[in-house]
Amino acid sequence: MAEQERMIEAMLFASAAPLSTRDMAERMPHGCDPAEALVHLRKRYEGRGVRVAKVGDAWAMRTAPDLGYLMSRETVETRKLSRAAIETLAIIAYHQPVTRAEIEEIRGVSVSRGTVDQLLEMEWIRFGRRKMTPGRPVTFVVTQEFLDHFGLESARDLPGLKELRAAGLLENRPPPGTMPQPGEGGDVEESETAPGQNELFED
């Protein structure tokens, strides 16, 4: 019986829906008696943090009602961060400390106040040192919470352009027909763009 109790305990824990004794019997080896095992299991969980509850004519494990307050923080709705927020965040992570004007220059579009506020509220970014340029604009940097969330040890561990490419993340190709043809001056273009890009990736 102890073994049968183990079986129904595991099934009730892992099942995505409540199980009737019939469901359990079907999964268990022939000759088992889930009804009796249930009696034992219910007894075992009496007064514990979890209990065996009857749901219609099926059974499920539920946390004890008096501990519901422990679950309240898990009642969160997870939403994907917007594209604008992700891009802004990425720029801050890669270029920090960075001013709003610099973010806008890199993104090529203006950054809405809401986006920055959202990232600040999430505590993924914070204000950094003011820049020593006219107007002394504030800068943004990423926080420890940011590093924790993304499983990074430091912002310097973010992969560079070359590694992004190696990981297959730079798949975009210019549309066909816009690729420079040999002898068309393609070499010149390439050598002109290179230094500017490298600059941005300097550690």
Place this chain on the structure above:
Amino acid sequence: MAEQERMIEAMLFASAAPLSTRDMAERMPHGCDPAEALVHLRKRYEGRGVRVAKVGDAWAMRTAPDLGYLMSRETVETRKLSRAAIETLAIIAYHQPVTRAEIEEIRGVSVSRGTVDQLLEMEWIRFGRRKMTPGRPVTFVVTQEFLDHFGLESARDLPGLKELRAAGLLENRPPPGTMPQPGEGGDVEESETAPGQNELFED
């Protein structure tokens, strides 16, 4: 303490993902000690159908492996991994933090970017700290999801790790003189991308 044990029992039971003691402490009333309660709870579930498993620095409830046969309906199909992906994963786990070049040295062939990409996507590996060697290459390490999936308490518990270390097989020995390095003779795996295109994207 009995009450604290109930609390962590309820929290661990309710969550599908592992929880750290910090996660738990944050949700518990002030002054609770989830670490001590965990010791008790772990003991209580010894030999049961469900057990308290350590996953990195977090904890999770998991069904006992010997009862897996009862759960055929809950089985999740994991993506079939290629031999290259499995070997790459093992090398990252046993040699972490490890760079792409080191993986290639061990396997004797270049690592296709699809392989690394797949492992990143499955969240079994992530980027680690950069290596303090020329070029500051990024490294790869295994994740909590990896530990959870393979039922490991920590990466130190990988099977055979001690023996391998004792046999010197986890050392990074530089080859004497000029050994052929992977990719020297044009790599087979990466050749799907046209060479002309690669060139254009070089930093």
Place this chain on the structure above:
Amino acid sequence: MAEDDFDQGEAVMKVADRLAAEALIVDVDGFEGPLDLLLTLSRTQKVDLRKISVLQLAQQYLAFVERAKALRLELAADYLVMAAWLAFLKSRLLLPPDPAEDGPSGEEMAAHLAFQLERLQAMRDCAARLMGRDRLGRDFFARGIPEDVMRRRKVHYSATLLDLMQGYARIRTRDEFRPYVMDRDAIFTMEQALERMRGLIGFAGTWTDISSYLPDGFTTDSARRRSATASTFAASLELVKEGRVELRQAETFAPIELRRRDE
């Protein structure tokens, strides 16, 4: 699997490395690089990898490559690189060491190769042990009905590192492509320069600074001036080659001057 290896091993013992090579050749696509092939070949020796005869292994590998050549099979280049290295190693192992020569001894090289093979084999074994473990979602299971349902609605925004990197890649690649698509107006190609100069050199009876040949609109903006200067200079060289003009420069960094050459 074990039986196959055994049979293969027996065949080698009885006949020769050449036949073993032939047996392997059928499976040449099945190997993951030269180290993998070497590891397979080493199994025929039936000894602990620590006691393996690297010399014998090198010979087996070279026989394999010879055989592949004879059968006109195309081997990837890295197999041939390894073959060249093993031939070198073989000669080092067979010949008495030359005291005048630098570099690692044959024994050191052989030891490292044996180490690599042992390490690769160890990693294969580890991979197999890892995949054979009890696994989440197959042998043991997580909570089937997680209770983190939304009761109190608090929005939590999430993003993965992949999202972040893709976002960044998106911005960076946009910049990368801009020159190809949009900045073509900053480029004065050599063909354009040549065409322009062919029309103008008829009037260059006296020495003229080639910078005066830059087209309108290409002299003020620095990127455009750079491009036009380069292409005009290249076009001038082309015209010299054709014997149509002469070039001269008084000293380093002095203006480059051009004059029509009369036949």
